[in-house]
Amino acid sequence: MNPSTQPACSPSYVFGPVPSRRLGRSLGIDLVPLKTCTYDCIYCQLGRTTHQTVERKPYAPGEVVIRQLQEKLSTLSAPPDFITFSGSGEPTLNSRIGAIIEEVNRLTPVPVAVLTNGSLLHLEAVREALLGADVVIPSMDAAHPSLFRLINRPHHSLDFSQILEGLKKFRKEYVGKIWLEVMLCRGFNDEDQHIERLREGIEKIGPNRIHLNTVVRPPAEEFAYPLSKEQLEKAAHLLGGKAEILPAECHASAARVYGEIDREVLLLLERRPCSLEDLSRAFGVAEKDMAASLRKLRDKGAVGYEVYNRTIFYKPGKKSEKNLSLGR
Numbered sequence: 331m332n333p334s335t336q337p338a339c340s341p342s343y344v345f346g347p348v349p350s351r352r353l354g355r356s357l358g359i360d361l362v363p364l365k366t367c368t369y370d371c372i373y374c375q376l377g378r379t380t381h382q383t384v385e386r387k388p389y390a391p392g393e394v395v396i397r398q399l400q401e402k403l404s405t406l407s408a409p410p411d412f413i414t415f416s417g418s419g420e421p422t423l424n425s426r427i428g429a430i431i432e433e434v435n436r437l438t439p440v441p442v443a444v445l446t447n448g449s450l451l452h453l454e455a456v457r458e459a460l461l462g463a464d465v466v467i468p469s470m471d472a473a474h475p476s477l478f479r480l481i482n483r484p485h486h487s488l489d490f491s492q493i494l495e496g497l498k499k500f501r502k503e504y505v506g507k508i509w510l511e512v513m514l515c516r517g518f519n520d521e522d523q524h525i526e527r528l529r530e531g532i533e534k535i536g537p538n539r540i541h542l543n544t545v546v547r548p549p550a551e552e553f554a555y556p557l558s559k560e561q562l563e564k565a566a567h568l569l570g571g572k573a574e575i576l577p578a579e580c581h582a583s584a585a586r587v588y589g590e591i592d593r594e595v596l597l598l599l600e601r602r603p604c605s606l607e608d609l610s611r612a613f614g615v616a617e618k619d620m621a622a623s624l625r626k627l628r629d630k631g632a633v634g635y636e637v638y639n640r641t642i643f644y645k646p647g648k649k650s651e652k653n654l655s656l657g658r
């Protein structure tokens with residue numbers, strides 16, 4: 331079934347390709363409803379967590395996810411660089427993620443990446459589930475429990491040292507690549523002393539790379555401020571040779587999606603606020619044409635926007651779900 335002919339109320343678990351700063355053209359698989367997470371990070375681009383939980387459930391039916399993936403791959407003029415599990419929250423909360431990764435590997439040679447906050451890696455079932463991924467990108471923003479609680483605002487049952495142990499165990503068991511992400515917010519976790527302590531913790535985990543990130547999209551809390559380029563460079567230096575700063579812009583090349591662009595744009599905006607440039611590049615559409623589509627969607631109330639750092643970021647509008655029945 332072509333995506334454009336799916337029943338209007340059918341949830342879409344597959345979105346993109348998304349312009350990704352580290353994964354090129356990344357086709358997203360979203361296995362949890364908005365916004366289901368173990369954390370409620372101050373910098374989250376999805377806004378505040380509305381369903382904070384540590385309970386793993388089969389939120390998305392695997393066979394539907396795989397069918398949607400097959401359909402999406404057939405509409406692309408070129409395969410994506412990665413198939414990435416990410417989206418509306420913490421993907422390892424989906425108890426079927428391991429089986430779905432296996433199915434994806436059977437279906438396509440496109441490498442699989444998982445973006446996770448790593449909070450459930452202390453569970454053997456979660457570590458096992460991610461063994462089939464080519465790249466796992468966990469996050470670690472704090473070197474001690476009080477800062478962890480301040481920045482990531484975790485579920486009350488989560489324990490900082492248990493999460494660290496989970497990351498270390500996963501490193502021992504997993505042969506794929508681990509790219510650890512550190513999100514730095516000015517005034518919270520960017521002090522030299524803290525970064526040095528963070529480096530000690532990260533060395534015990536042993537990731538292949540360290541990705542330094544800062545707030546580049548509208549955050550959940552206004553007080554989550556970004557670091558300047560110079561501050562990021564200093565932090566990268568303190569973190570050592572494996573640390574690299576994620577570029578503020580994505581330079582993935584365009585891949586045209588044959589289908590209903592408006593719907594695809596909305597599916598992407600449901601998972602990530604995007605600038606005009608992001609959208610134009612993601613869908614291989616000239617900026618003036620994308621701007622015309624966005625104007626139309628804004629007139630319908632399906633798309634809204636927010637200005638952050640002198641850039642307009644488009645987001646779902648108040649009538650997004652109602653008008654387009656995206657099933658979220």
Ligand code: SF4
Pocket residue numbers: 367368369370371373374375376379418419420447
């Ligand atoms: S940034 Fe990631 S881990 Fe943090 S609240 Fe958002 S979805 Fe959850």
